[in-house]
Amino acid sequence: MPKMPANKTPKDGGDTDEKIRARNIREILKAATEIFSRKGFDGARIAEIAEASGLPKANVYYYFSSKEEIYRAVIEHLIEGWDDAFAHISGDREPQDAIRSYVAAKLAYTRRNVIESRLFANEIIRGAQFLSRKDRQHMRTVTDEKVKVIEDWIAAGKLLPVDPRHLFIMLWSATQFYADFEPLACDALHTTKLKSMDYSHAAATISETVLRGLLPAGQI
Amino acid sequence: MPKMPANKTPKDGGDTDEKIRARNIREILKAATEIFSRKGFDGARIAEIAEASGLPKANVYYYFSSKEEIYRAVIEHLIEGWDDAFAHISGDREPQDAIRSYVAAKLAYTRRNVIESRLFANEIIRGAQFLSRKDRQHMRTVTDEKVKVIEDWIAAGKLLPVDPRHLFIMLWSATQFYADFEPLACDALHTTKLKSMDYSHAAATISETVLRGLLPAGQI
DNA sequence: TCAAAAGCTGACCAAAGTGTCAACTTATTA
DNA sequence: TAATAAGTTGACACTTTGGTCAGCTTTTGA
Numbered sequence A, B: 001m002p003k004m005p006a007n008k009t010p011k012d013g014g015d016t017d018e019k020i021r022a023r024n025i026r027e028i029l030k031a032a033t034e035i036f037s038r039k040g041f042d043g044a045r046i047a048e049i050a051e052a053s054g055l056p057k058a059n060v061y062y063y064f065s066s067k068e069e070i071y072r073a074v075i076e077h078l079i080e081g082w083d084d085a086f087a088h089i090s091g092d093r094e095p096q097d098a099i100r101s102y103v104a105a106k107l108a109y110t111r112r113n114v115i116e117s118r119l120f121a122n123e124i125i126r127g128a129q130f131l132s133r134k135d136r137q138h139m140r141t142v143t144d145e146k147v148k149v150i151e152d153w154i155a156a157g158k159l160l161p162v163d164p165r166h167l168f169i170m171l172w173s174a175t176q177f178y179a180d181f182e183p184l185a186c187d188a189l190h191t192t193k194l195k196s197m198d199y200s201h202a203a204a205t206i207s208e209t210v211l212r213g214l215l216p217a218g219q220i
Numbered sequence C: 001t002c003a004a005a006a007g008c009t010g011a012c013c014a015a016a017g018t019g020t021c022a023a024c025t026t027a028t029t030a
Numbered sequence D: 001t002a003a004t005a006a007g008t009t010g011a012c013a014c015t016t017t018g019g020t021c022a023g024c025t026t027t028t029g030a
Helices: A020-043 A046-052 A057-063 A067-078 A080-086 A095-112 A114-125 A133-155 A164-181 A199-214 B020-043 B046-052 B057-063 B067-078 B080-086 B095-112 B114-125 B133-155 B164-181 B199-214
Strands: none
Touching (some): A020 A046, A020 A057, A020 A067, A020 B020, A046 A067, A080 A095, A080 A133, A095 A114, A095 A164, A114 B114, A133 A164, A164 B164, B020 B046, B020 B114, B046 B057, B046 B067, B067 B114, B080 B095, B095 B114, B095 B164
């Protein structure tokens, strides 16, 4: 009977040859994601992360030099899900089709990745301090690109005039809500630009959009 | 020259006769709200709260017996803002008027009370552990009441059919977004009921609403 | 004016938590 | 198979922080 490595459970199945380093780091990040999501940065204890990943605390420090480094690694990993849903907003498609897919994709992702989504949103709320300049720039770029798509739709008469950024906020925040209360997923939009946003404009955008959507034709 | 009490600054102006106890508790809660909002429950240190309120730490413990008690007091205080915006959703009004006022009121409150709003949302996200059963029940009751208003509007043909709860989520989450990124304020909706919500229904509600709102008449 | 109540506070603990380390075991490779 | 690298770990050092306390000062009210 061949001896199995201590922290290698049978259910691991195929990847028996996975390098020790890769496997341990993966386990640590998985545990860390879960715990940071539930407790936040300050609330999370590395002893708990260690226990959850099946390693002694000192071993966690063998791979990561600090709690912040673990957190940063976790956050970095989350950006990947960012582009996917946004990809649905494409100039090639018709608006109703694109927006429906976007919302559906977002909610589906949210549903499957509750933990990550919630953690990501939390990081955004805390000011995205641990997101690299590069990642923030990336998100801003992608957003700008999609804003352009909406603007083109409007120019082509396929959509009634609407501020694309406020529209994205509506879509993002509404879908994110479901992550915060049940599963998890999402993206961040531009933190910086919001500072200069006009609140009455935001109010008008949201309420008018909703009203145009819900009132019987002609009443508005 | 009359000696002024140590922790009584001149700018306090009129309320010179305010009772010591009331004033100190107010200062502590004010500082605590700010710090809990920025750092979360675990991240907040009572030494920092003490410093921010101009009192030595031991003095804070003279009024509150634990960190949790302070937090609880802060949260309790926030519920008050809950009903106000929702009051706009009234059966006496026309839907477009009511919803416009609701969104505007919400954003205005949000703008003025960034800190509290963010803190409240954070507490909700963390599962509203520190909200009393009574407060949660209250919020649920108010929500149910407003759901009824929307349903009546729909029955009267004043609104196209829509799930009122999802509509509220759209409105709440969108307005809340602005609190999380700039100022602060809000409400919570029913955490419990969300568990049984159908995600594809949510997706449909959101995307269809937005589409009906934005597509030129007749295209949908 | 004086005693009791209320308020104040520096100093101090004990618990918890981050991060370190030296010695040990297991894997790799020539 | 032997030497080197990689991985493991219990124990510990050090810091932070929630919370306590005994004794002090100020306020209150009769």
